[in-house]
Amino acid sequence: MLLQMIYDGNIHPDEWLRQFNTYCFLKKITEDNVKLAKMMIDSTIHVPKDVTSLTELVSALKVEVSFTVFKNTNKRKLQVLKYKSENIGGDTSKFIETFRKLCRDAEIDDLREQKEYFVETLPYVLKKKFLDKIDDIKSLSDIFLRFNNLLIEPTSNFFIKNGSIVALRHIATGKYLSTIENLRYETGSGSQMVFLGDTEPHHTSLWKIKFDKDYATIDTFVTLQQRFDKFLGIRYDYSNYYKRRENYYKSPSQNTEVSCNVIKENDNDNKWRFDTNDLNYQGCLKSNDIITLSIKNEIVKDRYEFLRGHDFQVNIGKEVYEEVVCHNKGIGVNDNWCIELIE
Template sequence: MKDVNSVNELIKEFEDIIVKESNLIKDESIVALKHIATGKYLSSFENLHYRTGSKFQLIFAGSPAVPDPNSLWKIKFGYYGYYKSPSNNYTEVSCNSTNHISNSSKYWNDNWKFNDSKLESRQGYLKSNDIINISVKKLYDDRGDYTPNGPVEFLRSHDIQFNIGNDTFQEVVCHNERLGGNDEWCIELIKQHIWTIDTK
């Protein structure tokens, strides 16, 4: 280590590293994604589904106060079919499981990217409270055909609202237009995944 002249300085350096490490977003960490423009958290309810398009579990910008159980995320790979939003021509955003799909591995999408909205790509290195843009490269078109050169779309929330039953939701979509304030999210670390070594 450079510029460490005493044991106390070494201990201080070690403490700083531990603090920085504890603030990093790591694989399988639990996070909340706060929409910068509205202060609302990316949310979903388990039994709330789109009535058109994919009919998958719906995603929306929810409560503005603090993260609740419906706004906590563990980002994993998953099937992503592309359907139009119920209120416009953007791409619907949903949660779903691939367990019901035979050969589900063909639908796994590892192309979600988290980029610093002001600076550069930080693939593999994000810390709590970074302001980011979230994007995905669409690998399948609206008909379900594989498109290796598909467009990159960004996660956006905006003022457009829609109803399902008696409930009103603030929409979250993916788009491939110019980026702006509606495309910025703050990633908040809620809990880091603790890796263990299996000794069996």
């Protein structure tokens, strides 16, 4: 335990003093505490010789350069900290513990600043909902309590309506179906590409879902519209029309290319049929349902092709993207998507 008590600048001085006092209590050390504490400070850290109390010692450590570096390091850690829910491998309890300790170690005590940092840790789907609940928060504990209450709300029963904004999370990878304006295939149709993006949804992975009734049921045909009035779909290759080689454009992996295009809302090439094998399915599409999406191949009779997050990587410029395609092979884990209601 003695070796664990060495102060080397990688612990907050107040926390180090607490652990040192605990050590002295357990060992029943009541004399020469200051002398012992000085011996437990790494030799690379300067301690003034005229320090005569533990309070003075901690104050000296706080003005030493290593503590400034330590605080700024923890502030940067706080800036990049992101919350992940348990369904994608996160741990809410450990996240709260980490956030609390980083605030302590970065000496961020102002509640307004704590709220700002906490909001930035949240994914898009939670950030908007949480911002509606924090106007009268009076402490860091209030922040955690409101957040916990938000997580236990019965969101799993939120049915998706015509016109809802949704995100589609790929089950196998945890990444979201995404598209970026002007990111285009360099082969095939040259259309705006769709791909597996980040593990948190944001504006590039939000879709307006539309169908011809209030609620979607099994076999309902839906359209998924991104920004700029573009729809998720497949495109027919008219360049081979006169050669009588009827086909849809192929992706770099030689599957059916999926893209985002300005096409009519009632066009068959952007109407997707959803299905689910969930035994708890309640008859209408709801947030967090696990689904497959398929689209009718108008060339081959009675053929439907399934939307798949493929493990094929595509180079566009200097960037590498994970391709999303359609296929008519057996359905597998890469064809499963979790639909999440955003608003």
